[in-house]
Amino acid sequence: MNTVITPFCTAYLGVTRAEGTSIIAIAIGSGIVGVALVVGPLERWAGQMGALKWCLAFGVLLPGLLPFCADVRDVMYLFAALSAPAFMLGPLFSAIKSNLVCEEEQGLIQGALASVANLATAVSDVVFGLLYSYLTQGGTNPLRSSASPLFFGSAAFAALAWLLALTLPATVPPPVRSTPASEPLLPGDVLLNRRFARRCGHTRAQV
Secondary structure (H helix, E strand, O other): OHHHHHHHHHHHOOOOHHHHHHHHHHHHHHHHHHHHHHHHHHHHHHHHHHHHHHHHHHHOHHHHHHHHOOOHHHHHHHHHHHOHHHHHHHHHHHHHHHHHEOHHHHHHHHHHHHHHHHHHHHHHHHHHHHHHHHHOOOOOOOOHHHHHHHHHHHHHHHHHHHHHHHOOOOOOOOOEEEEOOOOOOOOOOEEEOOEEEEEOOOOOOOO
């Protein structure tokens, strides 16, 4: 969405470079406050999965409300109020990932997630950039609402992510590690993708 937000604010809201820098600073400040002061209490109150769902729910609001901004002040207020949940998703994802897999497999999972995130960002930047150019006729369309479908579409994707998150369990399952199928099946092991998934910390001596 960054590919769209910057030209939209510049072309239709008259945001200058200095004002754009101020908006970025406000968003970062909001994110720091959220990570430092909000994510911890929210996690203790709702749990890691509950906090994730709340952040995803609020993530729907920013792209959905941005088309209704009439000037730079509205954008500043919006980013100040709603940037924090996006920043809070980072530590929440990291904590959930750490609790889902064993320590020896966390590097592999982190690399896979980073690759997927980079691919999604690259594809979305290209697609949304082309759609913005088409809908606004290269920024020459005088109607601010011409770019609204992009923001509503982004909000719809965010809403879909939130709805999918609602199907997740309320608590994070205990971590498991995959073991070769040739190893004997131990108590507590389960068959996962034709490989045995063994709870971390369980060894043959412990069983």
